[in-house]
Amino acid sequence: MTKYAKLIFEMVNQSKIHMTAEQIFLELKKTEPKVVQATVYNNLNALCKKGLIQRLSLEGSPDRYDRIQRHDHLVCKGCGSLSDWGFGDFTELFKKRLGEGFLSYDLKVFYLCPKCREKT
Amino acid sequence: MTKYAKLIFEMVNQSKIHMTAEQIFLELKKTEPKVVQATVYNNLNALCKKGLIQRLSLEGSPDRYDRIQRHDHLVCKGCGSLSDWGFGDFTELFKKRLGEGFLSYDLKVFYLCPKCREKT
């Protein structure tokens, strides 16, 4: 893995905020001022293709990137914040139902976070 | 609801293919040649905001629109096809866990459809 790929991979794995490509680019630029957006996109795509990280699509905001380990997400419909949610793993359930074709799943649970709930 | 809003709402509800804004625009144009993309986007956004339809985000393809009734999706990682999947409803489970904050959830299950499975 190249220098940038490694840095991007580590950033995605260590970040707790599910960074967008833009955020990764800006953060990376702090220590690697020469880096360019295309490099970040190239590397993120490459890492996704290799299965080393995963891409998260979220309506109304650019794609975010996340570590590969299976886990679910809690999305606040008020402020859009995205956080991890440790809930049971349904893998076995789905595998039983879909057989060999099954690959993985993505569960997003929408709610109003305490802060947004106060506002109403 | 205005003429266009109604037509778009019906199209989203009747379609079995989870149309993109572009597809809706092209289809609508057949009977309403004067319509313009912005109108489609405006109406889709308005319908989403009113909770009459829902938006689906899917990596690598533009947003799709779907009827509001809760159901899950099966996404083929090979060809990207998106289909409905009637699986159990976890609403009660999540509500118990999250309480009043809970709003809804979105479950996407990734697999390889039979056609794509053959190719390997």
Next chain:
DNA sequence: CCCCTAATTTAGAATTATTCTAATTATAAG
């Protein structure tokens, strides 16, 4: 039925996120 206001629609420019192209640079293999 007409006027007024508000909402909708239009046209097209603008923005955002992302990809592409071609030239340049770095890396690894022989």
Next chain:
DNA sequence: CTTATAATTAGAATAATTCTAAATTAGGGG
């Protein structure tokens, strides 16, 4: 060291979506 391969750069290009301002339409009160 030399060559081939892959990564990176710069910047243009594209795709999806939003914005702006003007024009049109629709509904409600006189």
